[in-house]
Amino acid sequence: MSALDAIDRAIVRALRANARVSNAKLAAEVGLSPSACLRRVQLLEQQGVIRGYTAIVGSAVADEGIAVIVQITLERQTEEYFNRFELAVRRHPEIKECYLMTGGSDYFLRVEVESAADFERVHKDILSALPGLARIHSSFSIRNVLQARRPKA
Missing domain, CATH: 1.10.10.10 (Winged helix-like DNA-binding domain superfamily/Winged helix DNA-binding domain)
Known part of the structure; x- marks a missing residue:
């Protein structure tokens, strides 16, 4: 490129x-x-500079669900651990975003679920099964304050 x-x-x-x-x-x-x-x-x-287009749906949508922010720390910070983790994350549509981070956590995930009970399922069946985990820290969003800048009028 x-x-x-x-x-x-x-x-x-x-x-x-x-x-x-x-x-x-x-x-x-x-x-x-x-x-x-x-x-x-x-x-x-x-070239992959533009990877796609999306619609940002407003909060008026009744069934938009709950966004859960998940911080992941791996047992080791090696290329092998990163690659295995990233490959596994890509297999789960509930995980909407995944960022490799600096600081206290290795990864930052945004997960979308229908309810707290649905997150319990995602935590047990998906997040806890991801390879190389040392720690999972989850926070539920209360509401979206800012998602993307609106175009100038």
Whole structure:
């Protein structure tokens, strides 16, 4: 993958603010023709810079569930332990995000569940079975305060 130039960075910034922007509007915003802009976006997708698009659903959705923040500490901090853990995490759709961290914990997970009872199942059947665990620390979210910046009006 080559380094991003100023136009690529402008495209990524614009798509972070509004991934549904039309190609014509995006092209005008970054100073390209629509065809050149589309080629750039497709190349960014092929290179893995843009890995996908998503919808951020508001709290008005009745069955959005509960977000649980889970801090994981592994028995050892070796490449083998990291690789085994990361491979196992990818197999479970309940784990929505996973970050390798610095500081007191090795990993930070965001898990989505329907209820406390559902989290008990996830904790017992999934989290506790992850390879190389030394410690699991879980915190339930009360509400989402900030998820993503809204596009400028």
